[in-house]
Amino acid sequence: MMSRRYEEEQASLEQAISEMEKQQEESGREKNNIEQFTRIIKDYAGIEELSAALLNALIEKVTVGEPKEVDGERIQEVKIYYKFIGNIS
Secondary structure: OHHHHHHHHHHHHHHHHHHHHHHHHHHHHHHHHHHHHHHHHHOOOOOOOOOHHHHHHHEEEEEEOOOEEEOOEEEOOEEEEEOOOEEOO
């Protein structure tokens, strides 16, 4: 009976270790992406004009939602997905 409990605990601990390793790996990727984005954005710190080069360097994609009428105004959701870091809400 104690052996069975020990084996169950071992399996549980191994699963927890595996999940923690995955989280650590994901955190490492996120850190790397943020560092890459920071290196790129430093080149454009004082921009005053939007250019094609800037868009290509910083933005992965832009999505535009369907227009909606709210209180007599036309509203559309626009999401900008930056390279390496994704959408910032």
